Amino acid sequence: MRTVVLHIIFIVLFIACQSKKVNRPVLLNSSGVISLPAEKIVFTSEHKNWNASLLSFTQPIPLQLEYNRDGFALSLQNKFGVTEGPAQLVLYNDDDCFYYDIYLLNSKGGSIADKDYRSPKTVNPDSSLLQQRIVHSIDQWRNIMKPSSSSDYFHEEWLTLQPVAGTFRALKDEPVSAFYVQPGSAVAVPVQAEFNKEEQVFIVTAGPLKDKHKNTVANGTAVAFLYNDGAMNYRMEASVVNGIATITIPSLNKMYTLCAKVNETVSPTIQLISR
Numbered sequence: 001m002r003t004v005v006l007h008i009i010f011i012v013l014f015i016a017c018q019s020k021k022v023n024r025p026v027l028l029n030s031s032g033v034i035s036l037p038a039e040k041i042v043f044t045s046e047h048k049n050w051n052a053s054l055l056s057f058t059q060p061i062p063l064q065l066e067y068n069r070d071g072f073a074l075s076l077q078n079k080f081g082v083t084e085g086p087a088q089l090v091l092y093n094d095d096d097c098f099y100y101d102i103y104l105l106n107s108k109g110g111s112i113a114d115k116d117y118r119s120p121k122t123v124n125p126d127s128s129l130l131q132q133r134i135v136h137s138i139d140q141w142r143n144i145m146k147p148s149s150s151s152d153y154f155h156e157e158w159l160t161l162q163p164v165a166g167t168f169r170a171l172k173d174e175p176v177s178a179f180y181v182q183p184g185s186a187v188a189v190p191v192q193a194e195f196n197k198e199e200q201v202f203i204v205t206a207g208p209l210k211d212k213h214k215n216t217v218a219n220g221t222a223v224a225f226l227y228n229d230g231a232m233n234y235r236m237e238a239s240v241v242n243g244i245a246t247i248t249i250p251s252l253n254k255m256y257t258l259c260a261k262v263n264e265t266v267s268p269t270i271q272l273i274s275r
Contacts, residue, residue: 027100040073112137114137
């Protein structure tokens with residue numbers, strides 16, 4: 001008899017120690033569309049000790065939980081806007097976990113900025129001045145906004161840029177929107193020389209070098225100076241700075257024939273004579 005009683009007590013204690021089954025909380029927000037931060041996410045539940053995590057496609061969003069007579073409500077810990085779109089709400093109660101698919105919207109709009117993307121970022125009149133432009137607007141929560149004047153989120157067009165070399169901004173106050181028009185190749189290579197009697201050298205200058213649109217060619221453009229004294233051929237190179245490239249040739253009491261070359265553009269031939 002004593003053994004039976006002990007078994008009954010053991011069974012009763014075992015049942016009492018078992019955790020009560022946790023039922024899935026019922027989401028009361030209609031259609032699962034949540035407007036934040038104004039709207040709370042409301043559940044009915046007979047249980048306590050809940051933890052919640054709101055997982056967007058960017059990062060978890062902090063929540064605060066408030067219990068009420070019928071269950072609990074969740075609201076944003078930080079009263080900011082969110083990146084709109086599908087999200088997943090996860091509820092934890094000890095070892096029980098429940099998932100809810102919801103859709104996040106902002107209850108009010110944030111500040112809006114325009115974005116202007118150009119491709120290619122750098123053009124050159126030797127090839128093409130054609131550029132693709134894509135424009136859209138984005139709010140401070142990184143949501144793409146539809147302009148009131150258009151039915152499309154993105155506006156695309158092709159532009160033909162002016163052949164003026166320089167750095168330009170698609171958006172005036174945003175340096176990151178800069179694009180570039182590079183100078184083209186030199187269409188002519190003017191070359192001149194003078195003799196320095198004190199140093200006994202020829203100072204040879206090529207330039208000013210311009211492209212077909214009168215832009216000064218890019219700094220660093222290589223200029224090759226080819227000359228000979230009737231017996232030997234020589235070559236010197238110099239880089240363009242502000243449209244000019246300069247070299248110095250010792251005279252050695254010789255007469256030289258010289259031309260300058262930029263890529264496939266060659267200057268007229270000149271004579272270097274010590275005087």
